[in-house]
Amino acid sequence: MALSTLCFGVMHASVRIMPKGLHGFEVAFFRNLFGMLVLVPWFVRLGAAPLRTQKIGLHALGGLLYTSSTLLLFVGGTLAPLAQVAAIGFTSPLFASFLAVFVLREPSRISRWLAMAVGFAGTVIVLRPGTEAFGTGPLLLLGAAVLWALSLIDIKVLSRTDSSITITTYMTIFLTPLSGIAALTVWQWPTGHQTAWLLLIGVLGNVGQVTLTQALKETDASLVLPLDFLKLIWGSVLGFLAFTEIPDGWTWLGGTVIFASTTYLTVRASREGRGAAAKRQ
Numbered sequence: 001m002a003l004s005t006l007c008f009g010v011m012h013a014s015v016r017i018m019p020k021g022l023h024g025f026e027v028a029f030f031r032n033l034f035g036m037l038v039l040v041p042w043f044v045r046l047g048a049a050p051l052r053t054q055k056i057g058l059h060a061l062g063g064l065l066y067t068s069s070t071l072l073l074f075v076g077g078t079l080a081p082l083a084q085v086a087a088i089g090f091t092s093p094l095f096a097s098f099l100a101v102f103v104l105r106e107p108s109r110i111s112r113w114l115a116m117a118v119g120f121a122g123t124v125i126v127l128r129p130g131t132e133a134f135g136t137g138p139l140l141l142l143g144a145a146v147l148w149a150l151s152l153i154d155i156k157v158l159s160r161t162d163s164s165i166t167i168t169t170y171m172t173i174f175l176t177p178l179s180g181i182a183a184l185t186v187w188q189w190p191t192g193h194q195t196a197w198l199l200l201i202g203v204l205g206n207v208g209q210v211t212l213t214q215a216l217k218e219t220d221a222s223l224v225l226p227l228d229f230l231k232l233i234w235g236s237v238l239g240f241l242a243f244t245e246i247p248d249g250w251t252w253l254g255g256t257v258i259f260a261s262t263t264y265l266t267v268r269a270s271r272e273g274r275g276a277a278a279k280r281q
Contacts, residue, residue, distance in 0.1 A: 001215040001224040007208030009234030011201055012077050012085055013242055018197040023186035024075035027201065029179040030190070032070070034202025036172055042165060050169040053162050062154040062167075063174025069147035070175070071182055072140045079137025082239035083247035086231040087126045087255030088141040093262040094119040095149030097269075103153050115264045122257030125250055164213070229259050 015027055042050055053059060077085050098116055100106045127134050127142070158167050190198060215224045232255045239245035 001212065001227040002230055004208045004211040004215060005228060005230040006234055007204045007211065009082070009086070009231055009238055011204040011208065012082055012235070013238040014197060014201050014204065015074060015077055016082070017242055018201070019191070019194050022188060022190055022194055022198075023183070024078055025071055025179065025182040025186050026188065026190070027198065028070045028074040029176070029183035030195075030198040031074070031202050031205050032172065032176040032179050034199055035206050036176055037202075037206075039169055039172055042169065046165070050163075050165045053166055053170065055158055055161060056170075058154060058158050059162075059167070059170035060174060062151055062158065063171055063178060065147050065151040065154060066171055067175050067178040067182075069144045069151060070179060072144035072147065076137045076140030076144060079135065080141060081245045081247060081251075082235035082243075083232060083245065083251050083255070084126065084138060084235075085141060086235035087251055087258065088123070088138060088145060089231065090228070090255060090258040090262055091119065091123050091142065091145045092148045092152065093266065094123075094258065095146050096152040097262075097265050099149055099153050100156075104156065111268070112265065115261045115268075119258050119261030119265075122254045122259075122261060125254030125257060127254075128250060226263060229256075232256075232259070 015024075018027070039050075080088075094116060097112070101108045101112075123142070127138050155167055218224075232252070236245075236247050239247065
């Protein structure tokens with residue numbers, strides 16, 4: 001999990017450091033294009049098995065949601081400090097928890113609503129409407145968080161019938177051409193130097209995703225989620241080293257409040273899930 005947060009932190013920094021000239025849509029497309037290479041070993045080993053599904057419509061919806069989220073993330077990430085990118089990224093589980101009450105009909109206890117309210121208060125602290133911090137970049141990042149939360153709900157529904165390999169395969173299959181369509185609207189051929197950075201971004205994103213999945217597979221989510229806070233630390237360190245950005249106290253305070261809220265929701269859901277499983281046994 002620690003390695004995953006570092007990979008994503010360096011990936012976001014690389015998007016900012018990369019030689020100028022490429023729109024965020026193109027960066028997102030090449031990130032996904034290089035990500036398709038990860039699928040090759042699966043198909044070599046499993047053949048066409050990862051493509052078997054009866055939920056192609058939900059896979060298409062998930063691909064559209066994830067594509068939209070990625071496009072907003074890669075554009076917004078170039079317009080906001082790295083620490084703020086990390087802090088706002090913590091809101092996705094918060095939005096997902098809120099949406100799950102209405103879409104998945106999950107239990108809505110008072111403690112859950114209070115935790116979500118605290119998390120949204122932290123979001124307001126980070127964004128600070130009416131101040132200089134409330135710019136286009138943070139708004140795009142917040143939109144990316146909401147769309148990713150919707151994508152998480154879609155994944156949760158799909159996980160009832162499809163394997164994680166099938167879900168990841170279809171997400172990548174839909175993600176690459178959809179982001180490619182967006183990239184065509186601002187297309188400019190990358191230079192050799194830019195291509196090297198794009199490859200690095202793709203590799204970092206893939207390693208980050210794989211190590212995150214493996215961390216969740218190895219142990220309970222409630223045990224590894226606290227390490228997700230490292231994203232804010234990496235964002236602060238990399239932002240200072242690469243761009244002399246110094247995150248203010250409001251970003252740290254808001255990010256901590258959001259993270260504490262989402263961690264509480266995850267830990268509580270994990271305990272309730274273990275309790276329900278024990279009762280069934």
